[in-house]
Amino acid sequence: MELLNTLFQSAPWGALRTGLHIVFLLLLVYLLKQIWDLRPVTGLKHLAKPRAGFGLVVAGIGLLLIGVLAYQATWQLSGTARPDFVAFMQSHDRRQFNPAHWIQRGRILDHRGRVLAQTREVAGPSDTEAQRWYPYGPGFAHVVGYADPRFGTSGMESAANVSLNGGTPESLREWGQLGRQLITGGKRPKGRDLVLTLDAELQTLAYRRLAGRPGAVVMLVPADGAVRVLTSSPSFDPNRVDGLLFSGPDPDARLLNRATAGLYPPGSTFKVVLAAQSLDRGQEPVLSCPGDGFTTSRRYPKIRDHEYYSARRAGRAWGGFGRIGLARALAKSSNVYFAQLGVLQGHAAFQQTIERFLFNSRVVLTEGLSGRQLMRTGRIPRIATSDQYGLAQASIGQGQVLVTPAHMALITAAIANDGVAMRPRLTPDEPVQVLGRMLGAHSAARLRQMMRQVVSGGTARGIDVPEIAIAGKTGTAQNPKGEPHSWFIAFAPADRPRLAVAVLVEHAGYGSAVAAPIARDLLLAARERGLL
Amino acid sequence: MSRKPPRPETLAERWQLRAPERQLLLWALVAITLGFLMLLGANPKDGLPVRWMDFLPLLALAVSFSAAHLVFSLLGFRGDQVILAVTALLCGIGLLAQYRMGVFTGEQVGALAYLVLPAGVALMTAAAAVCMNGRYRLAAPAQWFWALLSLGLVGLLLATGQRFRGGVYAAGFITPTEPLKLTVVLFAAAFIDHHVKALSKWPGPIPLPPLRALWPLLAFVALLLGLLLWQRDLGMIAILSLTLLALLLAGTRQPGYLIYGALIAGAAAYALLGLFAHGQRRIAVWSEPFQDPTGSGWQILQGLSGMYAGGLWGEGFGQARPSYTPIAESDFIYAVIAEELGFAGSVLLLAFFVILIARLYTIAARAKSPFGMLVATGIATVIATQTFLNVGGVTKLIPLTGITLPFISHGGSSLLTAFLVLGLVLAISDGEPKPVRSRPAAKRASSGRSAKPGRRARSRPASAR
Numbered sequence: 003m004e005l006l007n008t009l010f011q012s013a014p015w016g017a018l019r020t021g022l023h024i025v026f027l028l029l030l031v032y033l034l035k036q037i038w039d040l041r042p043v044t045g046l047k048h049l050a051k052p053r054a055g056f057g058l059v060v061a062g063i064g065l066l067l068i069g070v071l072a073y074q075a076t077w078q079l080s081g082t083a084r085p086d087f088v089a090f091m092q093s094h095d096r097r098q099f100n101p102a103h104w105i106q107r108g109r110i111l112d113h114r115g116r117v118l119a120q121t122r123e124v125a126g127p128s129d130t131e132a133q134r135w136y137p138y139g140p141g142f143a144h145v146v147g148y149a150d151p152r153f154g155t156s157g158m159e160s161a162a163n164v165s166l167n168g169g170t171p172e173s174l175r176e177w178g179q180l181g182r183q184l185i186t187g188g189k190r191p192k193g194r195d196l197v198l199t200l201d202a203e204l205q206t207l208a209y210r211r212l213a214g215r216p217g218a219v220v221m222l223v224p225a226d227g228a229v230r231v232l233t234s235s236p237s238f239d240p241n242r243v244d245g246l247l248f249s250g251p252d253p254d255a256r257l258l259n260r261a262t263a264g265l266y267p268p269g270s271t272f273k274v275v276l277a278a279q280s281l282d283r284g285q286e287p288v289l290s291c292p293g294d295g296f297t298t299s300r301r302y303p304k305i306r307d308h309e310y311y312s313a314r315r316a317g318r319a320w321g322g323f324g325r326i327g328l329a330r331a332l333a334k335s336s337n338v339y340f341a342q343l344g345v346l347q348g349h350a351a352f353q354q355t356i357e358r359f360l361f362n363s364r365v366v367l368t369e370g371l372s373g374r375q376l377m378r379t380g381r382i383p384r385i386a387t388s389d390q391y392g393l394a395q396a397s398i399g400q401g402q403v404l405v406t407p408a409h410m411a412l413i414t415a416a417i418a419n420d421g422v423a424m425r426p427r428l429t430p431d432e433p434v435q436v437l438g439r440m441l442g443a444h445s446a447a448r449l450r451q452m453m454r455q456v457v458s459g460g461t462a463r464g465i466d467v468p469e470i471a472i473a474g475k476t477g478t479a480q481n482p483k484g485e486p487h488s489w490f491i492a493f494a495p496a497d498r499p500r501l502a503v504a505v506l507v508e509h510a511g512y513g514s515a516v517a518a519p520i521a522r523d524l525l526l527a528a529r530e531r532g533l534l
Numbered sequence: 535m536s537r538k539p540p541r542p543e544t545l546a547e548r549w550q551l552r553a554p555e556r557q558l559l560l561w562a563l564v565a566i567t568l569g570f571l572m573l574l575g576a577n578p579k580d581g582l583p584v585r586w587m588d589f590l591p592l593l594a595l596a597v598s599f600s601a602a603h604l605v606f607s608l609l610g611f612r613g614d615q616v617i618l619a620v621t622a623l624l625c626g627i628g629l630l631a632q633y634r635m636g637v638f639t640g641e642q643v644g645a646l647a648y649l650v651l652p653a654g655v656a657l658m659t660a661a662a663a664v665c666m667n668g669r670y671r672l673a674a675p676a677q678w679f680w681a682l683l684s685l686g687l688v689g690l691l692l693a694t695g696q697r698f699r700g701g702v703y704a705a706g707f708i709t710p711t712e713p714l715k716l717t718v719v720l721f722a723a724a725f726i727d728h729h730v731k732a733l734s735k736w737p738g739p740i741p742l743p744p745l746r747a748l749w750p751l752l753a754f755v756a757l758l759l760g761l762l763l764w765q766r767d768l769g770m771i772a773i774l775s776l777t778l779l780a781l782l783l784a785g786t787r788q789p790g791y792l793i794y795g796a797l798i799a800g801a802a803a804y805a806l807l808g809l810f811a812h813g814q815r816r817i818a819v820w821s822e823p824f825q826d827p828t829g830s831g832w833q834i835l836q837g838l839s840g841m842y843a844g845g846l847w848g849e850g851f852g853q854a855r856p857s858y859t860p861i862a863e864s865d866f867i868y869a870v871i872a873e874e875l876g877f878a879g880s881v882l883l884l885a886f887f888v889i890l891i892a893r894l895y896t897i898a899a900r901a902k903s904p905f906g907m908l909v910a911t912g913i914a915t916v917i918a919t920q921t922f923l924n925v926g927g928v929t930k931l932i933p934l935t936g937i938t939l940p941f942i943s944h945g946g947s948s949l950l951t952a953f954l955v956l957g958l959v960l961a962i963s964d965g966e967p968k969p970v971r972s973r974p975a976a977k978r979a980s981s982g983r984s985a986k987p988g989r990r991a992r993s994r995p996a997s998a999r
Contacts (some may be wrong), residue, residue: 006574006584007584008576010574010575010584017574018849019572019575021573021852022568022575022850023572023847023848023850023851025568026565026568026569026572026851027875027882029561029564029565030565030566030623030882030886031882032561033558033562033565033619033623034882034886034889036557036558036561037558037616037619037620037645037889040554040615040616040703041556043554044554044614044615045614046613046614046896046897046900046963048612048898048965049897049901049902049963049965050900050901050902051900052896052899053898053899053900053907055784055787055899056896056898056899056911057893057895057899059780060888060891060892060895060896063888063891063918063922064892065889066885066922067884067888067921067922067925069931070884070925070926070929070931071877071880071881071884073929073930074841074872074880074929074931075877075879075933077838077842077844077929077930078633078838078841078842078845078846078876078877078880079846079877081838086824087824087835087838087839087842090824090827090835090839091839091842091843094827094832094835094836094839094845095836095839095858096858097839097840097858100839100842100843101842101845102842102843104838131943133695134632157557201561251547260548268575282989298733425571435738456619471838494942527734
């Protein structure tokens with residue numbers, strides 16, 4: 003007994019014990035072989051000849067148990083492919099030797115390799131602990147998400163959880179690696195880094211310019227759908243996720259990603275959709291726009307232009323734009339013109355247009371192994387053919403029309419990309435996909451000229467800068483809850499667009515005053531960084 | 535055609551007859567001893583020196599199984615040579631895992647903990663010795679005694695039972711329903727054997743089971759399962775119903791029983807899950823363990839975490855930390871083994887289970903009397919069902935049923951029952967001394983059944999010679 007105790011405490015016992023472990027398993031195999039070899043003498047031949055059918059039953063039970071083992075293997079051997087499971091083990095398994103604890107979760111990087119999320123070793127109460135660190139903080143909280151032992155994962159941390167945690171083997175080389183790890187027992191999964199299309203500096207600038215006001219900024223590369231900016235405000239600090247964020251009503255709705263899920267009336271930015279509809283029909287009608295407005299029936303209030311109200315506030319009368327064409331109507335953002343245009347072209351044309359512009363659906367921004375991120379597109383209920391006034395209101399982006407900032411960015415990008423909408427994507431590895439054609443190439447070219455005129459001499463002339471030719475459209479969206487929402491959509495350079503952007507600031511007043519300067523500053527910053 | 539060897543006369547011949555069993559048992563014990571060394575080697579690391587006492591469970595295992603082997607040799611037992619060694623190995627692995635979970639090292643470990651296993655082996659040996667040489671057939675005429683005993687056992691539980699973890703246990707956590715696995719099998723086997731002709735005849739153009747012959751069995755089953763249902767012993771209900779179906783099928787060779795059985799089982803399961811919160815909770819934990827990972831999903835997820843930590847080869851006995859899985863020594867013992875021996879270890883363990891189950895079914899297939907065939911089929915089905923329900927539950931393939939893993943899990947009544955039924959099957963495998971003379975069997979032989987003439991014609995002359 004003394005001898006045994008000495009042996010167990012001696013240095014070579016560790017190696018010896020591993021040897022015993024192997025010998026033990028080998029002995030079991032040897033025993034199986036002996037049972038197999040002894041079949042001639044253990045065949046129970048002194049009994050009756052075997053009845054039929056029992057062999058089948060045994061085979062069935064054997065198959066059943068093989069099924070159990072196969073299923074067991076999906077936990078025991080390839081448990082890494084189950085994101086919930088790995089998250090559970092990382093937070094709740096106290097076994098120090100559990101490989102889940104060693105997983106060096108991959109970093110999340112922007113398109114230039116700047117770190118958006120990484121795992122740091124920090125000194126915990128008993129041991130060093132891995133802690134997720136988000137250097138850029140709240141500005142990326144919605145799209146990058148968080149990975150917290152208590153609250154799980156969200157955003158890209160959730161969608162790409164599997165590959166960040168080491169991932170499922172995709173290539174032959176990785177299969178080989180996994181096989182070696184399994185045999186040696188040296189499972190030390192290293193997470194894979196995840197590169198996003200986002201630009202850390204532009205997004206930080208966008209979030210800072212929102213300055214805590216509720217709003218969102220989305221910037222896309224029109225040609226391939228790469229998302230450069232996707233930020234929503236107000237936000238939360240992913241470095242300090244706590245229970246208060248999830249419990250109880252939050253008046254600021256900090257968890258809501260306003261960029262992809264917030265529905266707002268688009269106001270005048272929606273006029274580009276009507277303009278596209280008209281151009282696709284080959285029409286640039288000259289319409290009479292009287293100063294005191296337009297209505298479809300005497301029972302409804304008149305739809306008037308902004309100038310009417312400012313003139314009235316100043317105690318003056320306003321004679322209206324008179325007879326104007328589409329380009330001037332867009333530059334001046336004439337409600338009277340577009341309300342008439344919508345009614346003139348009718349319900350069928352409008353319905354067709356909103357379908358082409360992908361209203362009432364969802365678009366996948368990224369598809370990870372363990373989840374995906376979606377964006378909502380706008381919502382427009384079907385307008386009854388008898389409801390002329392509803393159509394007139396919808397034509398100027400009011401009434402029942404709602405959009406998300408991401409959808410407005412997508413529409414802007416399609417205009418910039420000769421009418422073709424590319425699927426917005428958050429990672430460069432995802433394939434470039436065409437979502438559909440929103441408007442004809444010629445219409446898009448003509449619309450780009452018109453939108454340039456909005457900035458060079460129209461409602462957005464305040465943001466015209468000599469460095470780049472910005473084209474855009476302002477929006478000041480009336481809403482029942484207070485001051486109008488401030489919108490601006492833009493792309494630049496106007497002749498060969500390389501970036502498209504949509505900016506929304508809730509209840510901030512004129513689009514030209516609040517949203518447009520943010521868009522201008524982002525485009526200028528992008529130009530400095532060589533993105534334009 | 536097999537020639538029946540007479541029972542060897544001299545002691546030397548009898549010793550020689552059991553040589554294969556001796557060889558297998560020896561190697562099984564060597565393997566378990568190595569496992570114990572591995573396990574005890576972890577003790578000094580935890581600050582506990584190894585004492586002679588620590589070898590006591592191993593000693594008890596080795597001595598009791600060797601004694602069983604000696605008794606078989608002395609008696610000239612002709613029965614199965616593989617089962618004893620495989621059982622010893624399974625019990626040994628179970629012992630290692632239980633020891634690991636502190637079953638033998640706690641503060642108030644009574645002599646009982648050490649005695650359960652030897653008592654079980656003794657019970658098995660005694661059962662085999664008493665029932666061998668065809669004597670097991672004496673159980674057949676007493677069919678209604680077994681039925682009454684079954685109901686009595688459930689009644690006993692109802693009278694003395696107390697609720698614990700959603701189930702009913704009698705005083706001292708003894709589960710008196712465990713012997714049901716034996717008594718129900720004996721009753722059903724005797725009943726089916728007695729009425730096999732009527733039960734095999736499915737009348738009419740619409741295939742309906744012969745209810746007139748079947749109703750006593752149905753009434754008994756309905757009463758028994760109803761009582762069990764009252765105690766929410768869903769696992770036992772699953773085992774017994776499956777076994778009854780297997781017996782009907784094996785006895786009559788009528789696939790119709792299987793079809794009706796599946797229909798009734800499906801409908802009953804659906805209805806039960808709607809009625810019992812206990813069952814519903816288990817289904818919910820099974821399908822969505824991550825809904826409540828720190829509450830109801832904790833046990834199964836900790837078990838799976840341990841398996842994942844164990845990986846392919848495991849950490850070795852004594853190295854892993856299976857104690858993080860709650861009550862792992864009984865229902866979740868498979869998770870402990872999978873954690874410490876790895877996926878490779880669990881493959882081997884299940885291989886031995888398949889061998890054991892295959893041996894039991896082989897005995898059923900070759901049993902001389904139809905009654906022996908039915909009893910062996912029933913017992914094999916009990917063990918197979920229990921294994922699948924436990925292992926499937928722990929790996930989250932199926933919902934948890936709270937069933938123990940035969941011969942491995944820590945437990946008194948279930949282990950003793952498992953040994954008892956094993957002894958009975960061993961006795962059946964010993965064969966019969968003379969032509970089968972039991973009254974109904976002889977009658978049937980002369981009348982000649984139409985269902986499967988080939989099978990009977992083949993088996994009959996062997997025993998009639």
